[in-house]
């Protein structure tokens with residue numbers, strides 16, 4: 001049966017660069033905290049590259065081979081607690097290549113989808129060490145259609161539009177988005193929500209790696225562009241409830257999808 005409301009928990013965690021053991025341990029603590037709350041979440045989301053951070057010069061030795069460790073933890077957790085998990089993204093190694101990949105699990109613990117980042121971010125040298133994905137990330141959870149993008153992907157409006165046209169009502173965005181671009185982060189996320197009349201659920205990390213500072217400000221934005229929840233710069237769980245019926249209400253109030261003129265552009 002299609003669910004009409006979702007309670008969300010965004011694990012706005014700090015990530016220890018190049019230390020998967022510490023990061024797995026911290027993530028497990030935050031996962032337990034997320035489900036111990038009186039408002040048990042329907043969907044849990046975490047940041048980008050939470051297993052290794054941007055330890056790119058050692059990424060081939062640190063990446064999770066075939067995503068096996070990530071899958072073991074998240075599949076077991078989602079089944080045990082009957083919760084959907086958008087597993088942030090991890091550095092995962094397939095063959096000789098390392099990707100930046102989201103693994104998503106439904107309430108039964110089944111891996112329902114994965115998505116590897118399409119647009120690699122040169123300012124952080126991703127293109128020198130990582131392979132890009134070659135397909136978009138659509139999925140269905142609790143009968144709700146959703147899309148996945150990773151961090152820099154939000155600068156490419158064509159991608160979120162494609163997901164919206166394919167039926168997505170919610171866009172999940174794990175990120176490691178640093179200072180000094182808070183203004184870009186907030187504005188781009190709001191634009192993706194308003195132009196596509198969809199929920200945007202974006203989880204950014206906090207903390208410092210070398211000289212790079214990550215500001216958090218994880219956000220849940222509704223299809224009208226209202227910010228339902230926003231983190232600060234500290235490690236915490238950001239919670240929000242969303243009502244999926246609002247997507248249809250906003251889309252009928254301003255019928256953007258009917259008024260498009262794709263023949264002209």
Ligand SMILES: NC(=O)CCC(=O)C(=O)O
Pocket residue numbers: 048121124150151152153155175176177178181184
């Ligand atoms: N990890 C990323 O993709 C960072 C993207 C970013 O910071 C940006 O400004 O874009």
